[in-house]
Amino acid sequence: MNRKIVVIGGGASGLMAGIQAARRGASVTILEHNEKPGKKLLATGNGKCNLTNLKIDPADYCTDCPATVRKVLQQFGPEETVQWFERIGLRIFDRQGWVYPCTEQAASVLDLLLWEAERYHVHFKNKEEVLSVENRTAAMGFTVKTKSWQYDADAVILASGSPASAVRGSSDFAARFASERNIPFAGFIPVLVPLRMADPSLGGWNGTRVHAAAALYIDGVPCRSELGEIQLTSSGISGIPVFQLSRYAAPALQADKKVVLTLDFLPEMKADELEDFWINREQNYSSRTYSQLLTGILPDRLIPVILAAAGLRGSMCPSLADHEENGTLSVLLELLKEFPVRIRGTLPMDQAQVCSGGICVSALTETLMCRKHPGIYAAGEAVNADGPCGGYNLQWAWSSGFAAGKAAAEEV
Numbered sequence: 001m002n003r004k005i006v007v008i009g010g011g012a013s014g015l016m017a018g019i020q021a022a023r024r025g026a027s028v029t030i031l032e033h034n035e036k037p038g039k040k041l042l043a044t045g046n047g048k049c050n051l052t053n054l055k056i057d058p059a060d061y062c063t064d065c066p067a068t069v070r071k072v073l074q075q076f077g078p079e080e081t082v083q084w085f086e087r088i089g090l091r092i093f094d095r096q097g098w099v100y101p102c103t104e105q106a107a108s109v110l111d112l113l114l115w116e117a118e119r120y121h122v123h124f125k126n127k128e129e130v131l132s133v134e135n136r137t138a139a140m141g142f143t144v145k146t147k148s149w150q151y152d153a154d155a156v157i158l159a160s161g162s163p164a165s166a167v168r169g170s171s172d173f174a175a176r177f178a179s180e181r182n183i184p185f186a187g188f189i190p191v192l193v194p195l196r197m198a199d200p201s202l203g204g205w206n207g208t209r210v211h212a213a214a215a216l217y218i219d220g221v222p223c224r225s226e227l228g229e230i231q232l233t234s235s236g237i238s239g240i241p242v243f244q245l246s247r248y249a250a251p252a253l254q255a256d257k258k259v260v261l262t263l264d265f266l267p268e269m270k271a272d273e274l275e276d277f278w279i280n281r282e283q284n285y286s287s288r289t290y291s292q293l294l295t296g297i298l299p300d301r302l303i304p305v306i307l308a309a310a311g312l313r314g315s316m317c318p319s320l321a322d323h324e325e326n327g328t329l330s331v332l333l334e335l336l337k338e339f340p341v342r343i344r345g346t347l348p349m350d351q352a353q354v355c356s357g358g359i360c361v362s363a364l365t366e367t368l369m370c371r372k373h374p375g376i377y378a379a380g381e382a383v384n385a386d387g388p389c390g391g392y393n394l395q396w397a398w399s400s401g402f403a404a405g406k407a408a409a410e411e412v
């Protein structure tokens with residue numbers, strides 16, 4: 001008799017797990033809460049789906065058990081992923097390691113996954129929200145209960161993702177499941193998320209996009225820095241560099257630590273080059289106001305914010321000698337290179353791309369089976385492993401889905 005496998009969740013990891021189990025001869029049913037599988041996948045990479053990264057370093061994942069995460073990624077890593085997607089019909093390209101479908105449409109990735117699932121006779125039950133998983137009393141295996149039905153299974157793969165994002169279906173089912181079965185679980189917290197600033201008076205910069213370097217300080221200690229396009233909003237700061245730093249800021253904020261980001265608005269210039277540049281500018285345009293001197297250097301909405309922070313709003317530029325003597329020059333130049341933004345929190349879960357936390361990897365074997373509950377596997381964001389932007393999180397979904405699906409079909 002074919003081994004019966006039920007996959008909870010038809011997202012990236014559930015689809016991969018289901019296909020891998022079915023192509024090894026298992027009879028697979030994917031139970032999906034939404035009316036269709038793969039809703040979050042369609043939203044990835046702004047609809048273009050950054051499906052992996054050729055430069056992935058396993059050390060960049062946050063997890064309670066790096067050794068297992070490394071092993072799972074080794075089994076089915078970026079190279080295997082690219083080859084596998086090419087085999088199922090996807091043409092891909094990479095931009096400095098970040099891999100996308102040539103169509104630049106996440107929908108192509110989802111269609112090919114669904115056709116591959118169909119090829120191996122994976123059954124889909126959509127609009128089926130799983131409520132519980134119970135051990136069968138009379139026989140080995142499990143009964144998976146939804147509102148309207150129940151499904152028997154020899155093995156269950158938990159691929160229900162995390163509550164991150166406003167995409168319908170995003171749920172904390174994994175947390176409830178772990179708590180009912182007493183499986184060690186690291187609480188879900190939003191990461192890859194905009195950061196909320198403590199000082200609302202900075203909100204005047206709302207709508208500004210600026211190429212800048214952001215450096216993160218936790219309790220005054222430098223942590224990491226990132227360079228790229230930063231979006232300044234009325235409540236905080238966003239953009240890929242901020243998302244990358246949010247992975248370290250979010251846990252620090254949870255632990256009540258002091259979190260500050262400094263923004264370098266002129267990252268291509270060293271501090272002494274900026275000083276020479278500015279002195280030259282003041283000398284050439286001595287009749288201009290500060291605001292006029294900053295025009296052409298900074299986006300317009302940023303200028304009053306910087307001047308207010310320097311205490312120079314609306315002022316005419318004094319003579320260079322006065323300016324240097326009363327210290328305003330160094331204050332202004334420092335703010336251009338290291339503008340401090342005190343962070344008071346992250347935006348909520350529905351604004352995050354990913355969650356950190358999930359079922360502790362240390363509670364799982366190397367095939368991602370729960371040590372305490374043989375026959376139950378976990379994959380994707382339901383597991384405590386999250387990576388930076390750039391294809392890391394989908395790669396984890398593919399790798400962990402591969403490992404869990406293969407093992408669920410083969411292990412008895």
Ligand SMILES: Cc1cc2nc3c(=O)[nH]c(=O)nc-3n(C[C@H](O)[C@H](O)[C@H](O)COP(=O)(O)OP(=O)(O)OC[C@H]3O[C@@H](n4cnc5c(N)ncnc54)[C@H](O)[C@@H]3O)c2cc1C
Pocket residue numbers: 008009010011012013014031032033034037038039040041043044045046049050051052128129130131159160161162164165167168169170171173352353354379380381382390391392393394395397
């Ligand atoms: C806007 C956005 C952009 C992103 N862009 C990228 C990117 O470009 N590259 C990248 O690597 N990562 C990206 N990510 C992250 C990536 O999408 C996720 O890490 C990945 O989809 C996780 O896969 P998963 O299978 O674990 O979860 P999901 O894809 O969320 O799938 C879980 C599925 O389980 C279903 N479900 C939940 N609870 C139940 C239940 N009780 N019963 C039945 N079904 C249930 C859900 O409806 C969902 O379909 C992005 C995320 C977002 C939100």
